[in-house]
Amino acid sequence: MSNLEADWLPKAIQGDQDAFTNIVETYQRPVFNLCYRMLGEALEAEDAAQETFWRAYQNLRRYDPARPFATWLLSIAAHYCIDQQRKRRFNTISMDLLPDEEVPDHAPTPEKVFNQLDEKGQLQKLLARLGPQDRAAIILRYWYEFSEEEIARTLSLTVSAVKSRLFRARKELAQSWEVQAAQNLPEGRKHESPAL
Amino acid sequence: MSHQPYETWIVDPPPLNSEQMHSLEAHLEGCAECRGLRERWAHVRVALERPDMAAPRPGFARRWQAGLAERRLREQRRQAWKFFLACSSAAAALFVFLVAYLAVSTTPVEWVQAGVKAISSSAGYLTTLRDVSSTWAQVVPPVLNLAFWFSMAVTVCLLVFVWVFALWRTSLGGTIQR
Numbered sequence: 001m002s003n004l005e006a007d008w009l010p011k012a013i014q015g016d017q018d019a020f021t022n023i024v025e026t027y028q029r030p031v032f033n034l035c036y037r038m039l040g041e042a043l044e045a046e047d048a049a050q051e052t053f054w055r056a057y058q059n060l061r062r063y064d065p066a067r068p069f070a071t072w073l074l075s076i077a078a079h080y081c082i083d084q085q086r087k088r089r090f091n092t093i094s095m096d097l098l099p100d101e102e103v104p105d106h107a108p109t110p111e112k113v114f115n116q117l118d119e120k121g122q123l124q125k126l127l128a129r130l131g132p133q134d135r136a137a138i139i140l141r142y143w144y145e146f147s148e149e150e151i152a153r154t155l156s157l158t159v160s161a162v163k164s165r166l167f168r169a170r171k172e173l174a175q176s177w178e179v180q181a182a183q184n185l186p187e188g189r190k191h192e193s194p195a196l
Numbered sequence: 197m198s199h200q201p202y203e204t205w206i207v208d209p210p211p212l213n214s215e216q217m218h219s220l221e222a223h224l225e226g227c228a229e230c231r232g233l234r235e236r237w238a239h240v241r242v243a244l245e246r247p248d249m250a251a252p253r254p255g256f257a258r259r260w261q262a263g264l265a266e267r268r269l270r271e272q273r274r275q276a277w278k279f280f281l282a283c284s285s286a287a288a289a290l291f292v293f294l295v296a297y298l299a300v301s302t303t304p305v306e307w308v309q310a311g312v313k314a315i316s317s318s319a320g321y322l323t324t325l326r327d328v329s330s331t332w333a334q335v336v337p338p339v340l341n342l343a344f345w346f347s348m349a350v351t352v353c354l355l356v357f358v359w360v361f362a363l364w365r366t367s368l369g370g371t372i373q374r
Contacts, residue, residue, distance in 0.1 A: 017264070025257045032252040046252055050263055057264070123243050142244040163208075170207035173244075174236040 005069055013060050020060075024053050027070065030144065031077050037139045038081035040128050048084065052077040067153075074144065075154040078136045082155075085132035129176045134169035137162055199230055206234045 011019035031052050036045035055076050056063075063072055127135050136155055140146040146154065152162045202223045205212060212220065224231050298307070333341060 017261075021257055021261060024260045028256045028260075029249055029251050032256070033249045036250040042250075042253075045250070046256075046259075049252060049256070050260060053260055054264070054267055123247070126240065126243075138244070143247050143249065167204060167208055170237065170240075171203065171233070173240045174207065174233055177236045177240045 005065070009063075009065075009069060012057075013063070020057055023056075023069075027053075027073055030070065031073060033143060034074055034077045034139060035081055037124070037127060037143065038078070038132070038135060039084060040124055044084070048077065048081055052080055055080065071146075071150060071154055074140070075156075078140070078154055079156075082132040082136060085135075126173050126176050130169050130172055133157070134165050134172070137165045138169045138173070141166060199227065202227070202230050203233060206230060207237050 008019040008022045012023055028049065032045055032049040035048035035052070036042060039045050039048060052073065056073055059076075063069070127138065130138065133155060137151050140151045140154060141148075148159050148162045148166070151157070151166075152159045155162070157165070202220055204210075205216070205220055224234065336344075
């Protein structure tokens with residue numbers, strides 16, 4: 001058990017606001033990152049992260065100490081972001097808000113692709129193509145290294161549902177990469193098969 | 197052509213035995229779609245396996261503390277409104293129930309009779325009260341009289357203060373900062 005769960009959490013449950021502020025300081029980054037990856041916008045992510053901590057603060061007495069606190073907190077964030085996505089009524093973020101892509105130099109190696117994806121917000125674009133729950137599953141799997149069981153608990157799904165969502169999401173990501181790669185190609189090469 | 201279980205083996209490879217490996221390789225040789233999937237997934241996987249963590253703007257915890265006071269105030273207002281609406285709804289429901297009950301169990305003539313009776317008896321009570329007060333003022337010494345009225349005034353002031361304080365606690369200004 002970490003210091004947080006041993007020291008601050010019981011105090012926070014007793015109503016100690018400073019103890020809860022320590023919890024906020026500790027978890028601000030993972031919670032914000034989840035919200036940002038889910039919503040794709042820093043301002044919205046900030047609001048969502050603040051809302052997550054407020055909900056956690058309100059429901060702290062319902063927290064089950066048998067469960068890791070981080071999982072519980074990220075579960076609140078994930079559910080909130082999924083609800084927000086559903087309220088938007090569409091699953092992709094506005095492409096206008098993301099930075100423009102640049103034409104890559106030559107055939108991209110995975111290393112180059114990683115740099116391009118990460119630095120230019122392309123990874124975010126790929127994620128934006130996924131449905132809210134698929135996106136949440138991918139984020140929890142790769143950013144937080146959650147197991148399928150942990151993802152299932154966090155998203156209130158069955159393990160088999162998580163497996164099928166992860167499979168679908170990975171396939172969708174690979175196909176989306178194809179689309180983006182085609183968009184990045186020079187005009188004359190856009191209609192060539194990526195397998196060639 | 198069926199792409200299963202090869203698609204699964206490509207994007208989420210379980211530990212494959214040699215027979216499965218041969219089967220996958222054989223399928224890939226004849227299936228451009230799965231070859232493409234494997235190639236594209238290799239690129240995406242590299243990006244996913246080295247993700248960076250986005251961080252909020254500095255001062256997140258400070259903004260949280262500032263927001264907390266505001267949210268509590270909002271929550272308290274909402275609770276006060278809920279309480280007010282619940283009381284109003286209960287009173288309205290009780291009123292409707294009483295009106296319906298009276299409409300069923302009595303006649304309008306009886307209502308008028310009861311009203312007249314209530315007014316006449318109230319007048320009688322007021323007359324009696326006036327008589328008792330004047331007798332009290334004549335019999336009791338003035339000092340005691342003054343003390344009685346003073347204590348009555350203090351009691352009324354206290355009750356008003358308690359009422360105003362209760363209203364303040366359940367409305368805008370009553371947020372208690374821990």
